[in-house]
Ligand SMILES: NC(=O)c1ccc[n+]([C@@H]2O[C@H](COP(=O)([O-])OP(=O)(O)OC[C@H]3O[C@@H](n4cnc5c(N)ncnc54)[C@H](O)[C@@H]3O)[C@@H](O)[C@H]2O)c1
């Protein structure tokens with residue numbers, strides 16, 4: 384059986400306790416690896432290694448040399464892209480086409496982006512009467528990176544890359560559900576980075592490696608992507624040592640379709656914003672609002688498109704468009720939302736069940752058909768809470784004011800999508816939506832220089848471009864009397 388170990392101070396090591404847990408392929412239900420379970424002992428070792436590396440060659444390295452190493456990490460991922468993609472699919476259940484076209488290439492692109500961008504960002508200078516202020520950036524220090532299971536390599540490297548570009552050292556705690564590609568990243572880094580610069584400790588969240596990292600007095604910052612409730616726990620744990628925090632949390636994102644939308648383009652993209660990665664994308668537009676003149680046509684086209692194009696099945700098959708959910712436990716949780724929608728009187732236009740006719744080797748897999756629900760009031764559980772599955776609710780609306788009020792009636796504020804061919808309306812609505820990211824006539828189109836993050840319960844701070852630079856560095860003002 385394959386083993387996944389920690390990576391501390393440049394070496395793969397097992398847990399002091401000898402404890403392991405199972406890494407399960409959610410499409411087949413099979414155990415694919417034994418993962419070493421870390422805790423305080425491993426986090427202590429990793430923090431010590433990361434602190435020492437800051438004082439070693441890494442801390443003294445000229446920026447250009449450091450950025451060259453990041454470019455080598457990008458190339459190292461690219462060179463083993465097929466291996467990364469296969470590992471991600473086996474861990475997560477996502478279709479191989481998604482892993483190989485989005486998740487793994489972005490894993491590599493994240494390093495290129497930050498290695499290139501940060502070379503050309505200046506700091507500030509303020510000239511006073513008789514004095515000069517200028518600012519220097521210094522690394523934040525030892526950064527803890529806690530990542531989720533839905534886009535493992537993409538989301539982990541989205542934080543590792545800027546952290547390293549700024550000269551920090553990192554300790555990654557990957558999701559217990561998807562440790563494989565972070566272990567591969569460590570394997571790539573072993574030949575490129577000095578020991579202690581990139582460390583990985585596997586384990587669970589609370590009472591395990593996760594909490595050991597967030598509570599550690601010698602960790603300077605925590606950057607976390609995951610559930611809002613976990614963010615709340617981490618904030619409390621980090622308070623004792625006043626760690627700098629960056630949170631990318633959950634969403635219940637609205638997708639606003641106005642009657643003047645280009646319906647074909649809207650349906651094509653709405654298929655992705657609803658069901659990409661089995662709907663397990665924080666940015667998915669799970670609450671769809673359609674202006675009444677277009678409502679029925681939208682539903683007819685969406686359902687027809689689902690029936691004619693979606694193939695739920697073996698994630699390793701390039702023809703598959705919708706793979707397995709992350710686990711049987713998560714599928715059961717998604718099912719509770721379907722049950723509550725039924726109890727609330729919803730109509731299921733399609734989906735709501737396991738697909739028929741899956742092959743025998745997928746009998747234990749966590750599969751669900753893409754599901755479209757109508758007829759729910761705004762206060763129903765399925766309309767208010769993040770489902771994180773291939774499930775959307777569709778609701779008609781009449782006026783711009785009404786849909787803005789509906790869209791913003793949520794604790795979350797991550798992303799929103801607007802479909803309209805009226806430019807003035809698109810600007811007006813985008814400006815009023817309470818979301819950190821608004822897409823107009825598109826979805827998940829990413830410029831890695833732009834600000835990324837959420838308002839309200841969807842996060843704290845922004846990452847991307849210079850916003851990442853702000854988080855991963857300390858800015859020091861030097862004032863000189865002339
Ligand atoms: N805003 C974004 O950019 C973004 C991106 C992707 C996913 N997400 C969100 O992530 C969630 C899905 O991911 P998940 O189920 O893996 O989230 P999760 O919060 O359950 O787990 C995320 C990570 O936190 C760790 N963790 C859990 N409890 C912890 C604790 N007490 N202390 C320290 N670490 C702890 C887990 O082990 C895991 O590594 C969804 O809510 C989704 O919206 C947000």
Ligand SMILES: O=C/C=C/C=C(\O)C(=O)O
Pocket residue numbers: 533534538541663664665666829835
């Ligand atoms: O599931 C959430 C996806 C988040 C995407 C990013 O963080 C990104 O594109 O940088």
